[in-house]
Amino acid sequence: MPNPTLIEHILKSQPHEAHGELSRILARLSLAGRMIAQRILNAGFLGEHGEAGSVNVQGEEQQKLDVLANEIFKRVFETLPSVNALGSEECEEIMYYPDSDRRGKYIVLFDPLDGSGNIDINGSLGSIFSVHRRRGGEGRAELGDFLQPGSRQVAAGYILYGPATVFVYTVPGQTGVNAFTLDRSVGEFFLTHRDILIPEGKGSYSVNESNEPKWTEEVRNLVASFRRGEATVGKRSARYTGALVADFHRTLLKGGIFLYPPLKDRPRGKLRYLYEASPLAMVAENAGGAASDGSLRLLDLEPRELHERCPLYIGSKADVEYAVSKLRET
Ligand code: AFP
Numbered sequence: 001m002p003n004p005t006l007i008e009h010i011l012k013s014q015p016h017e018a019h020g021e022l023s024r025i026l027a028r029l030s031l032a033g034r035m036i037a038q039r040i041l042n043a044g045f046l047g048e049h050g051e052a053g054s055v056n057v058q059g060e061e062q063q064k065l066d067v068l069a070n071e072i073f074k075r076v077f078e079t080l081p082s083v084n085a086l087g088s089e090e091c092e093e094i095m096y097y098p099d100s101d102r103r104g105k106y107i108v109l110f111d112p113l114d115g116s117g118n119i120d121i122n123g124s125l126g127s128i129f130s131v132h133r134r135r136g137g138e139g140r141a142e143l144g145d146f147l148q149p150g151s152r153q154v155a156a157g158y159i160l161y162g163p164a165t166v167f168v169y170t171v172p173g174q175t176g177v178n179a180f181t182l183d184r185s186v187g188e189f190f191l192t193h194r195d196i197l198i199p200e201g202k203g204s205y206s207v208n209e210s211n212e213p214k215w216t217e218e219v220r221n222l223v224a225s226f227r228r229g230e231a232t233v234g235k236r237s238a239r240y241t242g243a244l245v246a247d248f249h250r251t252l253l254k255g256g257i258f259l260y261p262p263l264k265d266r267p268r269g270k271l272r273y274l275y276e277a278s279p280l281a282m283v284a285e286n287a288g289g290a291a292s293d294g295s296l297r298l299l300d301l302e303p304r305e306l307h308e309r310c311p312l313y314i315g316s317k318a319d320v321e322y323a324v325s326k327l328r329e330t
Contacts, residue, residue, distance in 0.1 A: 006030050006167055006180040006189035013171070021082040022131065025106060026155060026169060028076040029129050030180075030189055033159035033167055035072045036113065036127060037182060039065065040161050049120050057092040057307055063119050066090060069112035069127065082106050084134060085141040087306055089114075089275040094306070096140060105134050106154070107141050111275040115243025124162040126245020130279040131155040146306055150278030150299035157283060158245050166192075166249070170286040177252070177287040196252060198289035200316050203256025204239040206247045214263035222326045226257070233322045244271065248280050248314065252287055257315035257323060261294065268309040273301060277312045290320035294327050 004012075010026045043049050043065055054062045070090045077083040078097060084104035086095040089111035096102070111128040118125055131154050134145045150156075157169030165182035167189050176195030183190055205226040212220060222231075229235030236256050241247050244258070251258050260269045271277050281291035281298040291298040291314040301310060313323045 003191045006191070009178065009180070009191055013174075021104075021106065022154060024080060025077075025083060025108065025131055028080055029108075029157075029159075029169075030167055032069075032072050032076045033127060033165060033189075034182065034187060035076070036069045036159070037161050037165040039068055039072075040119075040125060043119070056090045058089075062090065063113070063116045065119050065125075066113050066116050073108075073110050073112050073127075077108060080104075083108055084145075086110070087146050087274065088112060089272055089307075092307075094141065094143065094146065103139060107132050107134060107145050109146065109274050109279075111272070114245050114276065115241070118241070118243050118246075124160060124241055124243050124246035126161060126243055126249075127159045128245060128276055128279050129155075129157060129159075130274065130282075143306070146274065147303050149302050150273075150281050153279065153282050156279035158248070158279065160245050160249050162246060162249075165189075168249070168252075168283060170283050172282070174286045175288075177283055193253070196287050198252055198284065198287045198316050199255035200318050201234060201255070203236060203251060203254045203316060203319075205236040205256055205319075206238070206240050206251060206258040207260070208240060208242075209238070211261075211263055214265060215261060218327045218329065219259075219261040221329070222323055223259075225326065231319075231322055231326075233316075233318050236319075244276055244280070248283075251315040252283065252289075255316045255319075257313060257319040259314075259323065260312045262311050266309070269311040271309060271312050273298075273303045273308045273310045274306060277310050277314075278303075280312075280314060284314050288317060289315055290317045292320055292324050294324065 010023045048064045082104040087109040109130045114126045160166040167180045170177045179193035180189035181192040225231040226236045284291045293310045
């Protein structure tokens with residue numbers, strides 16, 4: 001008997017009151033993952049590597065695959081009226097579908113292709129997603145429906161495009177997170193990692209150390225303590241791929257901490273709360289780990305802008321707690 005498929009698992013864990021709408025959204029997210037994985041696989045042959053010639057809302061050069069992945073996310077929800085509107089890391093504004101009578105109670109936020117600096121080098125990439133229920137109201141979703149703390153996500157997760165494609169998702173209150181690996185021969189995700197809990201007392205620290213001159217003294221001391229084995233949680237070896245999903249996935253399975261701290265020229269760091277930090281924070285917490293902005297629990301932050309950034313300290317609970325206490329030292 002093969003392991004359960006992702007769809008079987010979603011249907012089984014579906015709470016009654018969700019009427020299957022959330023299941024359908026998760027199923028469409030997995031479809032987006034399969035479609036993007038296929039485009040990544042063939043991008044070298046199809047001339048889909050390289051820059052698209054446009055810049056995104058962050059002022060960053062968009063890669064052709066960034067644009068394609070964004071289109072795929074838009075397309076998979078086109079025929080799903082329960083999705084009222086979308087927010088994408090690649091787009092400045094909320095994205096609405098042209099049918100003006102959409103009344104769906106869900107909104108979906110996503111970073112369609114994270115770590116796009118890895119495209120041309122055949123490195124790991126990822127997509128990150130988050131589903132919220134609208135705060136209420138009729139008709140078109142509004143900005144307030146998107147500006148919700150991470151604790152109100154009804155589902156969150158990511159898709160890792162590495163040597164294998166892996167779909168990881170969680171829902172509120174879950175203990176232990178599940179991961180599903182794509183079997184390309186049949187185009188189906190199967191449960192391969194059941195009830196993942198982030199290991200404690202081992203693993204790596206993951207940070208872009210070339211930013212050291214722009215760190216505060218506290219961050220410098222924190223990272224040095226991991227490197228030198230002086231951290232109370234023990235020594236951690238260094239690992240950094242430049243793709244958040246890959247770095248987070250390793251941390252989820254092996255333990256340790258990922259951090260993107262504030263920089264002198266970026267006081268709230270680089271990563272976006274709604275599209276990156278908040279969904280991964282729910283995965284981390286449901287896997288027994290923790291996520292903080294350096295002082296507050298990430299899932300409690302109330303974002304004020306769609307593209308708001310926040311510092312990120314995420315991983316094993318003891319490592320994140322140690323980091324927060326170390327940052328408080330003067
Ligand atoms: P891109 O998707 O624009 O390449 O950014 C990747 C990312 O958002 C995240 O995946 C990485 O963890 C982080 O940026 C890497 O940033 P640095 O290059 O500043 O280390």
